[in-house]
Amino acid sequence: xxxxxxxxxxxxxxxxxxxxxxxxxxxxxxxxxxxxxxxxxxxxxxxxxxxxxxxxxxxxxxxxxxxxxxxxxxxxxxxxxxxxxxxxxxxxxxxxxxxxxxxxxxxxxxxxxxxxxxxxxxxxxxxxxxxxxxxxxxxxxxxxxxxxxxxxxxxxxxxxxxxxxxxxxxxxxxxxxxxxxxxxxxxxxxxxxxxxxxxxxxxxxxxxxxxxxxxxxxxxx
Amino acid sequence: xxxxxxxxxxxxxxxxxxxxxxxxxxxxxxxxxxxxxxxxxxxxxxxxxxxxxxxxxxxxxxxxxxxxxxxxxxxxxxxxxxxxxxxxxxxxxxxxxxxxxxxxxxxxxxxxxxxxxxxxxxxxxxxxxxxxxxxxxxxxxxxxxxxxxxxxxxxxxxxxxxxxxxxxxxxxxxxxxxxxxxxxxxxxxxxxxxxxxxxxxxxxxxxxxxxxxxxxxxxxxxxxxxxxxxxxxxxxxxxxxxxxxxxxxxxxxxxxxxxxxxxxxxxxxxxxxxxxxxxxxxxxxxxxxxxxxxxxxxxxxxxxxxxxxxxxxxxxxxxxxxxxxxxxxxxxxxxxxxxxxxxxxxxxxxxxxxxxxxxxxxxxxxxxxxxxxxxxxxxxxxxxxxxxxxxxxxxxxxxxxxxxxxxxxxxxx
Ligand SMILES: Nc1ncnc2c1ncn2[C@@H]1O[C@H](COP(=O)(O)OP(=O)(O)O)[C@@H](O)[C@H]1O
Ligand SMILES: [Mg+2]
Numbered sequence: 001x002x003x004x005x006x007x008x009x010x011x012x013x014x015x016x017x018x019x020x021x022x023x024x025x026x027x028x029x030x031x032x033x034x035x036x037x038x039x040x041x042x043x044x045x046x047x048x049x050x051x052x053x054x055x056x057x058x059x060x061x062x063x064x065x066x067x068x069x070x071x072x073x074x075x076x077x078x079x080x081x082x083x084x085x086x087x088x089x090x091x092x093x094x095x096x097x098x099x100x101x102x103x104x105x106x107x108x109x110x111x112x113x114x115x116x117x118x119x120x121x122x123x124x125x126x127x128x129x130x131x132x133x134x135x136x137x138x139x140x141x142x143x144x145x146x147x148x149x150x151x152x153x154x155x156x157x158x159x160x161x162x163x164x165x166x167x168x169x170x171x172x173x174x175x176x177x178x179x180x181x182x183x184x185x186x187x188x189x190x191x192x193x194x195x196x197x198x199x200x201x202x203x204x205x206x207x208x209x210x211x212x213x214x215x216x217x218x219x220x221x
Numbered sequence: 222x223x224x225x226x227x228x229x230x231x232x233x234x235x236x237x238x239x240x241x242x243x244x245x246x247x248x249x250x251x252x253x254x255x256x257x258x259x260x261x262x263x264x265x266x267x268x269x270x271x272x273x274x275x276x277x278x279x280x281x282x283x284x285x286x287x288x289x290x291x292x293x294x295x296x297x298x299x300x301x302x303x304x305x306x307x308x309x310x311x312x313x314x315x316x317x318x319x320x321x322x323x324x325x326x327x328x329x330x331x332x333x334x335x336x337x338x339x340x341x342x343x344x345x346x347x348x349x350x351x352x353x354x355x356x357x358x359x360x361x362x363x364x365x366x367x368x369x370x371x372x373x374x375x376x377x378x379x380x381x382x383x384x385x386x387x388x389x390x391x392x393x394x395x396x397x398x399x400x401x402x403x404x405x406x407x408x409x410x411x412x413x414x415x416x417x418x419x420x421x422x423x424x425x426x427x428x429x430x431x432x433x434x435x436x437x438x439x440x441x442x443x444x445x446x447x448x449x450x451x452x453x454x455x456x457x458x459x460x461x462x463x464x465x466x467x468x469x470x471x472x473x474x475x476x477x478x479x480x481x482x483x484x485x486x487x488x489x490x491x492x493x494x495x496x497x498x499x500x501x502x503x504x505x506x507x508x509x510x511x512x513x514x515x516x517x518x519x520x521x522x523x524x525x526x527x528x529x530x531x532x533x534x535x536x537x538x539x540x541x542x543x544x545x546x547x548x549x550x551x552x553x554x555x556x557x558x559x560x561x562x563x564x565x566x567x568x569x570x571x572x573x574x575x576x577x578x579x580x581x582x583x584x585x586x587x588x589x590x591x592x593x594x595x596x597x598x599x600x601x602x603x604x605x606x607x608x609x610x611x612x613x614x615x616x617x618x619x620x621x622x623x624x625x626x627x628x629x630x631x632x633x634x
Contacts, residue, residue: 045632049628052544054543054544054627054628054631055627055628074548074549074550075548075550077548078543078546078547078548078549079546079548081544081545081546082545083546086545087544087545087631089631093537093540093541093631094541095229095537095538095541097229097232097233097236097538098228098229098232102225102228106541106542106545107545107546109225110542110545110546110547110551111546115224154545158545158546
């Protein structure tokens with residue numbers, strides 16, 4: 001599903017050059033649940049962002065669903081992300097000005113859909129994460145775990161084949177974290193969604209199919 | 222999609238109330254000034270009482286001589302003689318209205334001296350200009366030819382001289398020691414109708430100027446009324462041909478300029494914009510546009526600043542939208558639309574404010590008898606100004622925003 005070939009990422013600032021990723025080659029199979037671990041600053045987020053086409057590698061190739069994505073225009077990238085990928089972030093990144101339902105509808109705004117369809121799909125997605133009763137709330141009125149569930153609903157509302165989650169439980173206590181983990185595992189099992197998750201938690205990582213460890217930008221396991 | 226933009230635009234407005242206030246205040250204040258100025262300009266430059274047939278009128282307001290060597294020039298209105306001997310012979314016009322400049326004459330009311338602005342006219346003047354007679358009628362061609370001492374006075378002249386609303390037709394008014402019999406009273410004309418404002422009108426045959434003086438420079442304004450507006454080009458051509466045939470004044474003054482102009486051309490020719498054959502309309506419009514843009518640029522820059530700081534607030538939102546499939550172009554579009562929404566709210570407030578100001582102005586008699594209005598043209602122009610304003614202030618911040626790195630926007634906080 002995701003095919004990375006000798007990915008290298010160099011961040012250049014005026015004074016320093018950071019090699020964030022060093023020749024990473026990785027295949028994620030369709031329907032696989034992969035976790036990525038490693039110390040802080042080792043390049044996990046960078047790797048995930050490159051997989052999600054949010055950032056371009058300095059060198060190397062990415063294929064997603066056999067599609068070569070190098071050379072895509074801004075618009076093509078946007079459409080590709082919209083159809084194929086759902087993102088979940090450690091700090092949720094919900095839009096506080098919008099109600100829960102509008103937050104969840106967001107990915108559907110960028111594809112052809114009617115207001116009615118959007119509402120139906122978003123309501124269904126919220127039901128899947130058990131938040132049917134918080135539709136009209138604003139994000140600031142929710143707990144951390146609830147916010148992350150809204151974020152998951154937003155990630156799955158467009159039925160993407162891939163979910164990329166960057167420390168989705170990082171800001172949550174273990175009970176809430178486990179809830180989130182259950183939802184992701186369930187999603188992977190029932191819908192066959194390919195999931196790549198960055199985590200610091202060995203327990204969480206153990207529940208996934210495969211674990212990749214990074215150290216200083218290189219793959220060590 | 223628009224509904225969603227609207228939702229977020231309103232939410233953003235509500236979030237930073239102080240910024241919203243500053244933005245809206247800036248927009249509505251600016252717009253108020255723009256609209257009031259536009260209403261003033263519209264009033265001055267467009268047809269209105271008593272000059273209602275402007276689309277088939279041409280104005281002859283100026284006679285200028287210039288020496289090509291010496292560079293010296295003489296410029297004033299054309300003389301009565303010029304109109305009588307040359308212009309009135311033209312074939313194209315249906316009618317020719319003539320009116321002299323205002324003469325300040327002295328009138329005594331209860332031993333108190335008042336200035337009465339007196340203008341001399343021909344008889345067709347009353348056919349071309351649609352003065353509204355409150356009583357009586359204009360003096361006739363017969364009366365003019367006989368040099369009878371008759372006059373038409375304005376409503377306020379009547380009210381000052383005879384008392385409010387007292388009938389005046391048939392009575393006499395004395396100014397500069399001459400008694401005039403009043404044939405009619407007309408509704409007041411505002412001072413802003415520069416050619417047609419007077420307190421009192423009298424036959425040109427009563428003018429102290431020698432109407433047989435062959436000098437082409439004098440103090441008259443002529444209005445050529447055409448059969449239809451399709452005759453305008455034909456009229457201008459005929460006018461220019463006629464002028465070319467008139468002998469020059471002297472060897473030193475070997476260039477002569479006089480034109481049959483549209484009202485706007487005559488207006489700009491009177492300002493320092495006109496130069497020789499060029500009426501200066503182009504320059505006038507250019508300068509007005511530059512002034513307009515400069516005036517708008519300050520509040521625009523202010524709004525740009527506010528918008529940029531607002532965008533910084535929305536860093537994460539922008540990242541999220543991009544991650545979930547908004548292209549940079551879509552985001553630019555969203556932001557411009559949002560800004561237009563805010564601008565339009567500001568503009569609505571501005572329109573209401575200027576409506577109030579114009580009402581106050583009309584009632585205040587700062588310029589007597591001048592009725593400003595927000596008509597369709599002014600409204601259209603205001604909406605255009607809004608659009609320009611909203612667009613200018615939205616484009617740059619939107620462009621900045623769309624270039625932001627998604628990745629850094631989505632960093633853990
Ligand atoms: N935009 C950036 N500019 C410069 N250096 C960066 C940038 N983003 C990340 N880095 C550097 O790249 C390395 C990897 O960062 P990241 O992928 O965020 O690590 P992780 O998610 O594993 O904690 C770090 O050394 C970080 O400082
Ligand atoms: Mg990270």
